[in-house]
Amino acid sequence: MADYALHVRVARFFISASLILTAPATTIQAKNTADSISAIQTILPDSTSLDGKVVYVDFWASWCVPCRHSFPWMQGLYEKYHQKGFEIVAVGVDKDHKAALKFLEDIKPAFSVVFDSTGEIAKRYGLEAMPTSFVYGRDGRLVIQNRGFHQEEADSLDAIIGQLLNKGKTK
Amino acid sequence: MKRLVFFLSMMVALLTLLFLSGCSSVGVQVWERDVLSKPEMQMDRPALDRAIDDHIYFSKEASSGGRGFGGGGCGCN
Numbered sequence: 001m002a003d004y005a006l007h008v009r010v011a012r013f014f015i016s017a018s019l020i021l022t023a024p025a026t027t028i029q030a031k032n033t034a035d036s037i038s039a040i041q042t043i044l045p046d047s048t049s050l051d052g053k054v055v056y057v058d059f060w061a062s063w064c065v066p067c068r069h070s071f072p073w074m075q076g077l078y079e080k081y082h083q084k085g086f087e088i089v090a091v092g093v094d095k096d097h098k099a100a101l102k103f104l105e106d107i108k109p110a111f112s113v114v115f116d117s118t119g120e121i122a123k124r125y126g127l128e129a130m131p132t133s134f135v136y137g138r139d140g141r142l143v144i145q146n147r148g149f150h151q152e153e154a155d156s157l158d159a160i161i162g163q164l165l166n167k168g169k170t171k
Numbered sequence: 172m173k174r175l176v177f178f179l180s181m182m183v184a185l186l187t188l189l190f191l192s193g194c195s196s197v198g199v200q201v202w203e204r205d206v207l208s209k210p211e212m213q214m215d216r217p218a219l220d221r222a223i224d225d226h227i228y229f230s231k232e233a234s235s236g237g238r239g240f241g242g243g244g245c246g247c248n
Contacts, residue, residue: 063208066247093202122202130201130247148247 033124037140040089043114043121048087054164055136056088059122062103063094064130066149071107073154077161078111084165085138089114093122093130133157137164201246208245 033039040057041050058074060067071090078088088111094100095117104113116122125132129147135157137143144160146153199207206212229235 059202061202061205061245063205064245064247095203095205099205116202119200119202123200127201130204130245132201 034126034134034145035142037136037142039121039124040091043091043116044089044112048089048112050087050089050136050140052138053085053087054081054138054161056086056161057134057136058088058090059093059116059125059127059130059132060090061093061130062096062099067131068103068107070131070133070149070154071109073149073151074111075107075109077158078109081161081165082110086161086165088112091116091121093117093119135161135164138167204245208247213244 037050037055037057040055044050056074056077058070060070074088074090078086088109090109090111090113092100092103092113092115094103094115097115097117100115125134131149133146133149134142135144135146143164144157146157225235
């Protein structure tokens with residue numbers, strides 16, 4: 001009888017252990033954060049409003065070579081469209097904050113930059129490549145997600161953003 | 172004897188659990204590749220060394236390619 005009780009206890013332990021150990025693999029991902037702009041709005045300074053704007057969210061890192069190429073392009077895009085209601089939010093995922101600041105010192109972007117050194121935001125957005133960018137329309141909904149940075153894709157993104165800006169007026 | 176069988180079966184169960192949990196972490200995430208992106212983390216050696224090695228594999232084993240998997244790199248683009 002005592003053996004039976006012990007067996008049950010041990011079996012319970014193993015079932016619990018298996019559930020805990022395999023949990024990360026079996027966790028069903030919640031609704032994708034990237035679908036709406038609201039998640040990114042919460043990490044921005046209060047002064048930056050994205051309401052009614054076309055927003056380009058870019059995940060970057062100082063060690064990512066294509067990110068270095070994308071910044072001058074984003075800067076140009078920002079200067080071209082900002083007056084029409086266009087915002088860029090660059091999310092830096094560097095663990096090494098000094099390296100991120102040095103990267104920014106070299107480029108000096110005019111648009112908003114936020115830092116995600118723990119990777120929490122990147123995880124919520126389910127990044128699969130560096131850099132990854134998300135374009136949101138004036139209604140705050142995701143229009144396009146782009147992995148990596150290639151000049152030919154950048155040109156088509158420019159055209160898409162131009163079209164989105166022409167769809168409505170700035171609030 | 173009964174206790175030994177019980178102990179062994181528990182050990183097998185524990186090992187099985189450990190193997191199963193091995194799949195619960197599927198490697199470095201793309202935003203965590205800062206160290207892997209450093210040049211010293213690349214598995215490719217200097218080009219001449221690589222070419223000589225490739226020649227040996229091709230001429231002696233009739234095999235080629237297969238480079239560029241795993242190891243370093245920032246995983247960009």
